Amino acid sequence: MTDEKPRHSSAVTLDRILAAARDSFAENGFDGARLDRIARSAGVTKQLVYHYFKTKEELYGVVLDRVAEEVHAMLDDPDYDRMTPVAAIGALIGRIMQNYEERPYLVGITVDQDLHKGEHVTRRSQYLPAVRKFVDGRIAPILERGAATGEFRDGIDPYLFYWSIFALATACFTQSWSMSRSSGIDFASAEGIALWRDHVTGFALQSIARVALPR
Incomplete structure (x- = not known):
């Protein structure tokens, strides 16, 4: 019992530092x-930050690494395999x-x-391997199933497709101000985000459809 508490306390402290x-x-x-500001925000000393890093x-x-792990855990879903290719996209x-x-x-991180x-992506980082695993294990099979059913064109590069939809889908967050000011649509609102999601989904599916989808 005596050594459980220190381990728990240490883990909580490390989590606070990483979040800050x-x-x-x-x-x-x-x-x-700046490390001193990070330490202050985490409620620890700068020396303790240097103890860990x-x-x-x-x-x-x-x-x-931690952010990449969160993102790919969120994106990955075995249910993709049970959905129709169109629904999975x-x-x-x-x-x-x-x-x-x-x-x-x-x-900001992206x-x-x-x-x-990528200067600070370490050699031991699982970021790029996780991307490759996700594209090869999830995206490619969806596109292959869609081609087999006649819904999608043959020969779609899964990496080109993934990064295309990733760039489009995240645009209303990374370029929200420019998009909102130029269009008059509030892309920071729930309605604007939903509108962009529907647009990107339709755009993506049209781009890979074997036959143009009805509008």
Whole structure:
């Protein structure tokens, strides 16, 4: 009993540090985030942060790994295999957007990671292997089933398709201000997000349909 409490306390402290770091990196980017502010936000000393992480780069890499793990756990769903190909694509797009709607920090993390060209994605990181596993294990079979039933065209590249729908689906979060101001549609509202989800789903399905879908 005596050593259970310290382990639990240590895990909670580490979670607080990682959550504070995640939010700081999302808001300020890697370059703007400061370990003293992260420590203060987590309610710990800067020395304790250094106890767990020797450098800011190491902390950022762990945050990226944890965020990637959350995202792919959310996106993955064995029910895709039981859905029709068309329904599975709609569900996938819905999950991508739900991820960003429920986790506002993803916008800042995504933009900052690409800005640094993956510089802080560590060699042991599971981010890229997780993407490949998801595309090969989930996206490719959906497209293959759709081609077999005659709903989708043959030969659709699963990686091109995944990153196309990912970029489109997340646009109303990463480019919300520009889209809203230029169109007059409030893409930060629940109604605007739902409108964009329906548009992206229809657009994606039209792009891979063997025969043009009725509008």
